[in-house]
Structure formats: structure tokens, C-alpha cells
Amino acid sequence: MSVPILTVTLNEPREAYQPGDTLSGTYQVHAPPGGESQALEISVLWTTEGKGDEDMAVHSFERATVDETGQIAFLGPRQFSTVLPNSPLTYDGVIVKIRWCVRLRVFLARGKQLVEECPFRLGTIPAARAVLP
Amino acid sequence: MARWTFLLGKKRGERRTGSTTAGRAALGLFAAVFFVAGVISLAFVVLKLSIPEWRANHDFVETTGRVLETRLLMNNTRLTRPEIHVAYEVDGRNLTAWSHYDVRGEFQADAQRAQTILDQFQIGDEYHCWYDPDQPENVVFARGYTWFAWLMLLIPGSFISVGGGGLIYTILTWGKSTERIAASAQHAPGLDFFLPPQNATADPYPFVPDPQDLNDSPGTVLAYRLPPGTGGWSLVATALVCLLWNGTVAIFVRMVMHSFEEGAPDWLLTVFVIPCVLIGVVFAWLLIRALRIATGIGPTLVEISANPLVPGGEYEVYMAQAGRLTIKRLDLKLVCEETTTYRQGTNTRKAIRRVYEQLLATCEQTAAGDSVSSEARATLTVPLDAMHSFKAAHNQIGWKFVVKGAAEQWPDFERSFPVVIRPRIAREDGR
Numbered sequence: 281m282s283v284p285i286l287t288v289t290l291n292e293p294r295e296a297y298q299p300g301d302t303l304s305g306t307y308q309v310h311a312p313p314g315g316e317s318q319a320l321e322i323s324v325l326w327t328t329e330g331k332g333d334e335d336m337a338v339h340s341f342e343r344a345t346v347d348e349t350g351q352i353a354f355l356g357p358r359q360f361s362t363v364l365p366n367s368p369l370t371y372d373g374v375i376v377k378i379r380w381c382v383r384l385r386v387f388l389a390r391g392k393q394l395v396e397e398c399p400f401r402l403g404t405i406p407a408a409r410a411v412l413p
Numbered sequence: 414m415a416r417w418t419f420l421l422g423k424k425r426g427e428r429r430t431g432s433t434t435a436g437r438a439a440l441g442l443f444a445a446v447f448f449v450a451g452v453i454s455l456a457f458v459v460l461k462l463s464i465p466e467w468r469a470n471h472d473f474v475e476t477t478g479r480v481l482e483t484r485l486l487m488n489n490t491r492l493t494r495p496e497i498h499v500a501y502e503v504d505g506r507n508l509t510a511w512s513h514y515d516v517r518g519e520f521q522a523d524a525q526r527a528q529t530i531l532d533q534f535q536i537g538d539e540y541h542c543w544y545d546p547d548q549p550e551n552v553v554f555a556r557g558y559t560w561f562a563w564l565m566l567l568i569p570g571s572f573i574s575v576g577g578g579g580l581i582y583t584i585l586t587w588g589k590s591t592e593r594i595a596a597s598a599q600h601a602p603g604l605d606f607f608l609p610p611q612n613a614t615a616d617p618y619p620f621v622p623d624p625q626d627l628n629d630s631p632g633t634v635l636a637y638r639l640p641p642g643t644g645g646w647s648l649v650a651t652a653l654v655c656l657l658w659n660g661t662v663a664i665f666v667r668m669v670m671h672s673f674e675e676g677a678p679d680w681l682l683t684v685f686v687i688p689c690v691l692i693g694v695v696f697a698w699l700l701i702r703a704l705r706i707a708t709g710i711g712p713t714l715v716e717i718s719a720n721p722l723v724p725g726g727e728y729e730v731y732m733a734q735a736g737r738l739t740i741k742r743l744d745l746k747l748v749c750e751e752t753t754t755y756r757q758g759t760n761t762r763k764a765i766r767r768v769y770e771q772l773l774a775t776c777e778q779t780a781a782g783d784s785v786s787s788e789a790r791a792t793l794t795v796p797l798d799a800m801h802s803f804k805a806a807h808n809q810i811g812w813k814f815v816v817k818g819a820a821e822q823w824p825d826f827e828r829s830f831p832v833v834i835r836p837r838i839a840r841e842d843g844r
Contacts, residue, residue: 323596332754333755336592338592366836368619391588411769
């Protein structure tokens with residue numbers, strides 16, 4: 281079975297965005313004929329990685345579903361745009377890391393999901409190093 | 414490249430991935446089992462205990478019964494129940510029935526108690542009794558309420574609450590992505606108990622701790638006197654651990670001493686107890702040390718010219734050590750630590766890593782009563798590329814001032830004073 285291909289691209293790829301900058305881009309679901317995409321969600325969010333349990337928060341969120349006529353209106357290229365918040369900044373710690381990304385999630389029939397992420401940096405904090413006692 | 418979600422969890426770097434659908438299904442199944450078990454046990458308790466007891470007190474009809482004979486019935490698990498054969502009149506009809514004394518009619522382990530109940534009845538005498546108008550052969554000699562029949566409702570009640578809550582959560586979040594759930598929770602704080610109720614759009618610095626909590630106390634030298642960290646809780650925890658451990662060990666020590674007094678030493682228990690006693694001595698030493706530091710060494714003061722701090726900013730810091738003691742050395746440092754909590758099996762563990770340390774000031778050799786007191790002022794420049802303070806449910810990046818001291822005839826001590834660093838916003842600097 282062929283599955284949709286998801287793409288997310290940023291309009292202005294940069295090494296790092298700053299708080300207050302506008303992050304914008306394009307996303308698209310390349311669905312094969314007779315595709316079974318039911319809905320999609322586009323989010324700008326951060327998650328933590330590292331030794332601890334994961335925290336996450338969503339900065340912006342949009343959801344699109346098939347319309348009343350059953351047409352999948354979201355399959356064409358679509359734009360997203362958001363003004364980035366002041367915090368938290370991207371951080372490469374020793375046991376705590378904070379990652380920002382644009383996440384595109386597509387819901388297929390029978391509960392299956394596809395996810396595509398486009399990471400980016402918010403702020404320019406250098407990587408941390410452990411201080412030896 | 415798109416990726417499929419995985420049914421089984423796996424580690425990607427230090428991050429665990431897995432199917433949220435499978436996780437929620439497991440949670441839903443777990444909650445459903447709890448809920449059904451709660452409903453079944455609630456029905457059992459209500460039908461077998463609560464309603465019969467309530468009916469015996471409200472619906473049963475009072476009459477007089479003549480005792481024909483008594484017996485102590487024993488079941489196959491050797492539990493006993495008092496039974497009284499009684500004759501009484503219901504609507505002009507003469508009936509005889511075996512009464513279980515009270516409406517519960519339970520078998521009990523204490524045969525003596527059951528016999529005591531039977532001893533109250535003399536064969537041929539008449540006593541007040543109450544019969545069920547719906548089943549006249551159901552007759553009791555004792556009424557009243559028991560705490561057991563009503564307290565038992567709490568057990569199925571807690572099962573239903575936990576299971577019902579889990580089922581509602583599963584239904585509300587079924588088929589929804591973690592992003593959608595998080596977005597809902599952020600717009601309606603408190604809706605999702607499993608995510609931090611933080612409204613990111615309303616807060617200018619999301620997930621940066623509020624510095625207002627630290628600015629309650631004005632300083633005498635600089636603008637704010639910082640409150641000390643949570644040293645008191647570690648003292649309480651040390652005291653609790655020490656008391657629990659040594660209390661338990663004391664019981665075993667008493668058993669060992671008793672065996673020696675009896676002339677039959679229990680050498681196996683003695684060998685087991687010796688290391689436990691040594692550990693108890695260490696706990697006691699730690700507690701005494703913590704108590705000495707808390708009560709004997711005077712308060713440490715740290716004041717700062719502004720709070721929150723901003724990377725690149727320059728601030729004045731003041732530290733002072735009160736108390737009549739000879740200070741050998743007192744260091745004031747700015748420190749950043751990463752703190753994280755994680756589940757390991759059924760335990761929740763905490764990990765801390767220090768990722769930044771800057772010595773700001775040092776006091777050396779100030780004796781009690783010296784004209785030179787144990788105090789220092791310093792100028793702090795927060796590094797331009799410093800990470801801001803961050804606090805989420807499981808992960809935290811915290812900044813604090815740490816005063817580390819060494820005093821004559823006292824153990825070394827360390828006290829911390831949290832401070833907040835906000836992110837530096839370029840557009841606010843006009844750059």
C-alpha cells in the first residue's frame with residue numbers, strides 16, 4: 281500500500297530564529313490517488329529530551345479535516361505562520377535538552393498516523409557542559 | 414521522510430518513543446477493569462451490607478419472640494455464627510425461624526464472642542425481635558448501624574473514582590494527538606491533569622518561573638533579600654529517615670539482647686543487626702550535623718540589586734554571615750543546575766547536574782568579634798549566552814547563589830538562594 285508523503289519546509293531557513301521572529305513555511309501532503317488521509321494537524325511546539333520524562337508544550341496548533349463534501353482540501357500546499365515566543369529557548373544541556381520543531385501529523389484511516397518534523401532553533405544558547413565537582 | 418508510529422516503545426537517544434494509541438488503550442483497559450471492579454464491589458457492599466442494615470432499622474416490624482433453642486453453627490472454614498430458633502406471630506400466623514441474631518448473620522473467628530451472644534438467651538423466655546415484612550422468616554434480635562457496612566463503601570468508591578476518571582480521560586483523548594491535547598490544556602488550564610496548566614499565549618515568558626515569589630523581602634543593603642532554598646525539607650527528611658531506620662533497628666536490637674539474656678544467643682540475627690546499627694549511627698551523625706548547622710550557625714544573608722536577572726546584565730550582590738563563630742572561609746558562587754525527574758519502574762527519581770559555576774566573592778579568616786565581619790559585596794555580570802531559568806513538569810533549569818562556608822569547630826555548610834534569569838530579548842535591547 282502506498283502511503284502519503286509529508287513535507288514541511290521553512291520559508292526562511294536560518295541557523296537560529298529569535299524570540300519575536302515570524303516563523304513561516306509550507307507543508308504539503310503528497311497523497312497517492314485514492315488516498316485515505318482523514319485529517320492533519322500542523323503544530324509549532326517544543327519538547328524536552330534527555331534523562332528525564334518528556335515535557336512538551338504547543339505554541340501554535342491548527343487542525344484540518346475533510347470537508348462536508350468529503351473533499352480533502354488540505355492536500356495542496358498550505359502556509360503556516362506564527363510569531364515565536366520569548367521562551368523557552370533551544371537548549372543543549374547535559375541531562376535536559378529543549379528542542380523546537382514544526383510537526384505535521386496526518387491521520388489515516390483505521391487510526392494510523394504519519395508524522396513529519398522540521399526542527400529549528402529558537403535563540404543562540406551554546407551547548408552546556410557539566411561542571412566537575 | 415515521514416515515519417510511522419511504533420507499537421512497542423524504543424529508545425531514541427535518551428528519549429523513549431512508542432505508540433501513544435497503545436498506551437492510551439492500555440490505560441483505558443486498566444481504568445475499565447478498575448471501574449467494573451468498583452461497580453461490582455459497590456453493588457455487593459450495598460446489596461449485602463448497607464441496604465439490609467438500613468432496612469432492618471427502618472422497615473423491619475417489631476414483635477415478641479419465644480426462644481425455642483440456640484446453637485453455635487460452624488462452617489467448613491471453622492468460623493462460627495450464633496443461631497436462635499424463635500417462635501413469633503406475624504399477622505395472626507404463628508411462625509418459627511432460625512435467626513442469625515443480626516441482619517448481617519456473618520460467621521466470625523471468635524467463637525467465644527458468638528457463645529456470649531447465645532448466653533444472653535434463655536430457652537422459653539420471650540425477647541423483642543424484628544422481622545422483615547417482605548420475608549417474615551427473616552428475623553433479628555439486634556438492630557443498629559455498624560461502621561463496617563458504611564466504611565466499606567469507600568473501597569468501591571475509590572475504585573470507581575480512579576477507574577471512572579481514567580475512562581473519561583481515555584475517551585476525551587482517544588484518537589487525539591499529544592499536540593492537540595496539549596493545545597486544549599493550554600487554552601483551558603486544568604483540563605488535562607497530565608500536562609502543565611500553562612497558558613503560553615498569555616505569559617510573556619512561558620515556562621520561566623515567576624520572580625515575584627523571590628522579591629517579597631526588601632534588603633537592607635541592596636534592593637532584594639533572597640529567601641533561602643529548601644534546606645528545611647532536607648533536615649525534615651533526614652530526621653524522618655533517621656527515626657524510621659533507628660526505630661526499626663531498635664526492635665531487632667531488643668530481640669538480640671533478649672536472646673542473650675535468655676542464654677540462647679541468636680547469632681544469625683546478631684550478624685544481621687550489626688551493619689544495620691552502623692548505618693543507623695551514620696544517619697544519627699548526619700542528623701546531628703544538620704541540626705548543628707541549622708541551629709548553631711547563624712543565618713546567611715544574600716541580597717541583590719535586581720531580580721530577575723538578564724544575560725549580559727550587571728548587578729550588585731551582597732552576602733553576610735551572622736552568628737558568633739570564626740569563619741575560616743566563605744565563598745559566594747553563581748550556579749546553574751539542570752534538574753530532571755524520571756520514572757524507573759515504580760519509583761520516581763531525580764537527577765541534578767551542575768552546568769555553570771562562577772565564584773563571585775570570598776571572605777577569609779574572620780574571627781568572632783573581629784572588626785572585619787563575614788560579609789562581602791561583588792559585581793555580577795551574567796554571561797551573555799546564559800540559558801534562562803526554565804521550569805516544566807519534569808525538567809528544570811535553575812539558577813541560584815550558593816554560599817559555601819567553613820567555620821572553626823563546625824562542619825562545613827552550604828546554603829543556596831534561588832534567583833531567576835529571564836531570556837535576553839534582542840528586540841527589547843534595540844538591536
